[in-house]
Amino acid sequence: MxxxxxxxxxxxxxxxxxxxxxxxxxxxxxxxxxxxxxxxxxxxxxxxxxxxxxxxxxxxxxxxxxxxxxxxxxxxxxxxxxxxxxxxxxxxxxxxxxAGGRAAAAVIVGIWLLCSGFAVWAAYRYFRH
Structure with a gap:
């Protein structure tokens, strides 16, 4: 196998x-x-x-x-x-x-993390009220 x-x-x-x-x-x-x-x-x-x-x-x-x-x-x-x-x-x-592939992957992961953080922050502000 x-x-x-x-x-x-x-x-x-x-x-x-x-x-x-x-x-x-x-x-x-x-x-x-x-x-x-x-x-x-x-x-x-x-x-x-x-x-x-x-x-x-x-x-x-x-x-x-x-x-x-x-x-x-x-x-x-x-x-x-x-x-x-x-x-x-x-x-x-x-x-x-x-190494460029790893750097590009790190940038993409960073962008996803920022977007996810923004989404959590926006959801928190929306549902807090």
């Missing part, structure tokens, strides 16, 4: 790295423009609240997200020139290990 979990963790790390590499490659002039547009379309689909099959339909609602987005990522990895993908995978791996 630990072997399966380790493989799934590694695949998740690889997927995260590839998504970052695709982002970087989509901004690289060596990447053909149709591939750039496809990358934008896949990211837009992944972030869009509109799906081919609405999410409120049990099982099928999430099935399109589980097939289209990873399939699109796989297709993009195949379409991006190998030397460009290799270069940006390396850059994406280096970015993961940079």
């Amino acid at each position: 630990p072997g399966i979990i380790d493989r799934l963790r590694q695949r998740a790390k690889d997927l995260k790295r590839d998504i970052n590499a695709i982002y970087l490659a989509s901004r690289d002039p060596r990447t053909p423009w149709p591939v750039r547009w496809l990358a934008i379309a896949i990211v837009a689909y992944a972030l869009s609240p509109i799906d081919l099959i609405p999410d409120f339909i049990p099982v099928l609602g999430y099935l399109d997200d589980l097939v289209i987005v990873p399939g699109g990522i796989f297709l993009l990895v195949q379409l991006i020139p190998p030397e460009v993908m290799r270069e940006h995978r390396l850059a994406a791996s280096n970015r993961e290990h940079a």
Whole structure:
């Protein structure tokens, strides 16, 4: 069982790295423009609240997200020139290990804490009367 979990963790790390590499490659002039547009379309689909099959339909609602987005990522990895993908995978791996990600996470957590504190303060003032 630990072997399966380790493989799934590694695949998740690889997927995260590839998504970052695709982002970087989509901004690289060596990447053909149709591939750039496809990358934008896949990211837009992944972030869009509109799906081919609405999410409120049990099982099928999430099935399109589980097939289209990873399939699109796989297709993009195949379409991006190998030397460009290799270069940006390396850059994406280096970015993961940079301290900037931790600093950005700290800023986001700080903003959430401030917003939460403000919400508690506002609720206290509202319900105090």
